[in-house]
Amino acid sequence: MxxxxxxxxxxxxxxxxxxxxxxxxxxxxxxxxxxxxxxxxxxNPEQLFAVGYAACFQSALMRVAQRENVDASQSTITSRVGIGPNGQGGFGLEVELRVSLPGIDSATGEKILELAHQVCPYSNATRGNIPVKLTLEQ
Incomplete structure (x- = not known):
């Protein structure tokens, strides 16, 4: 790399x-x-992580949408980062990305979300390490 x-x-x-x-x-x-x-x-670190992930994911989403000839300029990302005990003496994180894609149908929106999840560096860094839930809000 x-x-x-x-x-x-x-x-x-x-x-x-x-x-x-x-x-x-x-x-x-x-x-x-x-x-x-x-x-x-x-x-706190969780808020900073939430901001970083949301900004990065939206950039990935915009890039993917452009490649797919979809206008995602009105999209918004709400990132929720939870922290709690992991049952092994430490702490763990979980993430939910709530994505709003006004004017984009559900099937196209889901496709763009999945493609963005493959492109986003935060998604690639967290994959297999913490739960990340993608939610398309309509």
Whole structure:
């Protein structure tokens, strides 16, 4: 694989710290959500993962739709990332991507979702590691 870009970020303080990208474009205060005992006053790794996955998946979806001569410009992706104990002393994640494709019939929408799921780097990274559910909302 030829690497086209490498993102770099530094975190200090873990879930109760700060994250900063090397170019300074991203600086966020981190804090666990209230559901996990935190104040909820910052963002958390699951929110950042949800944003990254949704953005990446939508880009893959737009690329695939264009190849299929389908206008997906009005699409939206809502990404839900859940975290919980994995039963082995650690934690695991699960993802649901809720995709809205206004003006696109269900059969075409399902086809585009599956094709995008094969193209998206996040989907390729998570495949076989965590459950990812694709939901086409009409």
């Amino acid at each position: 030829k690497i086209l870009y490498t993102a770099e970020a530094t975190v200090q303080g873990g879930r109760e710290g700060e994250a900063r990208s090397s170019d300074g474009n991203l600086v966020v205060k981190l804090n666990p959500p209230k559901e996990m005992g935190g104040s909820g006053e910052g963002t």
